[in-house]
Amino acid sequence: SKTLRIAVIPGDGIGTEVMPYGLACVKAAAKIYDISLEFEEFDFASCAYYQKHGKMLPDDWKETLSKFDALYFGAVGLPEVVPDHVSLWGSLLQFRREFDQYINLRPCRLMPGVRCPLANRKPGDIDFWIVRENTEGEYSSIGGTMFPGTERETVIQETVMTRIGVDRVLKYAFDLAQSRPKKHLTSATKSNGISITMPYWDSRVEAMSPSYSDVKVDKFHIDILTAHFVQRPQHFDVVVGSNLFGDILSDLGPACTGTIGIAPSGNINPTGKFPSLFEPVHGSAPDIMGKGIANPVGMIWAGQMMLEHFGYKEAAAHMLKSVENVLARGEDSVVTADMGGHGNTKSFGDAVEQEILKGKQ
Ligand code: NAD
Ligand code: IPM
Numbered sequence: 001s002k003t004l005r006i007a008v009i010p011g012d013g014i015g016t017e018v019m020p021y022g023l024a025c026v027k028a029a030a031k032i033y034d035i036s037l038e039f040e041e042f043d044f045a046s047c048a049y050y051q052k053h054g055k056m057l058p059d060d061w062k063e064t065l066s067k068f069d070a071l072y073f074g075a076v077g078l079p080e081v082v083p084d085h086v087s088l089w090g091s092l093l094q095f096r097r098e099f100d101q102y103i104n105l106r107p108c109r110l111m112p113g114v115r116c117p118l119a120n121r122k123p124g125d126i127d128f129w130i131v132r133e134n135t136e137g138e139y140s141s142i143g144g145t146m147f148p149g150t151e152r153e154t155v156i157q158e159t160v161m162t163r164i165g166v167d168r169v170l171k172y173a174f175d176l177a178q179s180r181p182k183k184h185l186t187s188a189t190k191s192n193g194i195s196i197t198m199p200y201w202d203s204r205v206e207a208m209s210p211s212y213s214d215v216k217v218d219k220f221h222i223d224i225l226t227a228h229f230v231q232r233p234q235h236f237d238v239v240v241g242s243n244l245f246g247d248i249l250s251d252l253g254p255a256c257t258g259t260i261g262i263a264p265s266g267n268i269n270p271t272g273k274f275p276s277l278f279e280p281v282h283g284s285a286p287d288i289m290g291k292g293i294a295n296p297v298g299m300i301w302a303g304q305m306m307l308e309h310f311g312y313k314e315a316a317a318h319m320l321k322s323v324e325n326v327l328a329r330g331e332d333s334v335v336t337a338d339m340g341g342h343g344n345t346k347s348f349g350d351a352v353e354q355e356i357l358k359g360k361q
């Protein structure tokens with residue numbers, strides 16, 4: 001089979017700490033399943049690169065990265081060094097836009113052995129996908145500041161929804177829901193208060209719904225939806241939301257399953273025209289960086305999503321099962337602090353790698 005080329009971009013903070021374990025686990029799965037992968041690492045899209053070059057990316061980044069089949073990405077941002085909007089709009093958000101990665105796919109799953117902050121929940125009770133719009137919506141560069149520094153100071157940032165942009169993320173979410181046993185799609189809205197864009201979003205959901213007559217659709221305003229995530233997470237199967245709503249829900253969901261440290265994310269260009277990007281949901285975590293205690297599961301699971309994306313279903317299933325096996329054993333000296341143990345990035349990352357290398361079960 002063809003060699004798949006992967007651009008490795010560790011970024012900042014714990015991104016650089018979890019990346020080696022993500023890579024080790026992907027390589028272990030590739031070894032067992034005889035998948036040919038080639039990796040090339042880049043130092044850009046980091047605040048260290050910015051300090052050296054005055055920008056987050058080299059001018060030819062798009063040409064360079066277009067040659068890869070996927071990007072495996074850690075995390076970006078060190079607000080003490082570079083303002084967050086500069087580092088993120090100069091890197092990750094460029095990738096998402098320029099590579100038209102219009103789907104941000106994020107699982108929320110209560111894993112075996114992980115202590116759940118919600119009462120009386122067991123694995124199986126929380127198992128849903130968030131499909132987040134990833135290229136427009138509230139994340140828009142349209143707007144500006146008028147009369148800066150005066151009493152009349154006025155700051156505006158527009159929300160953008162295009163028919164193509166809304167319909168394509170809804171279609172992906174409907175398709176995903178249709179492929180699952182529960183066939184249930186929940187749409188996040190706020191059409192009571194955000195009176196132009198959100199009613200538009202709702203109208204596109206209604207327009208598409210008849211083409212998926214077997215998919216049960218409901219919608220909730222984002223405020224009560226956050227409450228339902230906490231109080232009845234078993235209700236959800238596939239949840240679709242705008243860029244900002246999806247962002248918020250995809251920290252809340254994983255937190256409800258124990259820790260945001262386990263959650264992965266696929267920034268997908270379903271057309272295949274550009275590479276997709278796989279990363280943990282979490283950021284660079286400056287508060288714990290340098291300590292070697294970051295949970296590597298989000299990074300490893302992102303690698304698992306990358307193999308799944310390439311079509312290596314068995315290898316991906318094996319990787320996820322291996323993560324679950326290590327979590328289920330719950331050894332205190334292996335499990336990281338955010339999951340209640342006394343282990344570290346290395347103890348957990350090594351354990352998953354070894355579990356994968358045990359081979360096909
Ligand atoms: P964060 O996700 O970095 O951290 C939030 C909290 O969760 C922190 O207390 C952190 O220690 C903890 N945490 C996160 N990942 C963990 C892990 N793997 N193991 C254990 N604990 C973990 O979010 P933040 O503090 O809002 O942002 C920090 C920086 O990261 C900012 O610069 C922000 O812009 C950036 N950020 C980047 C991405 C990305 O690159 N995709 C995502 C989110 C935030
Ligand atoms: C995420 C992050 C990014 C986002 C930030 C760092 C710009 O929070 O991937 O969830 O808001 O999309």
Ligand code: MN
Pocket residue numbers: 247248251281
């Ligand atoms: Mn986020």
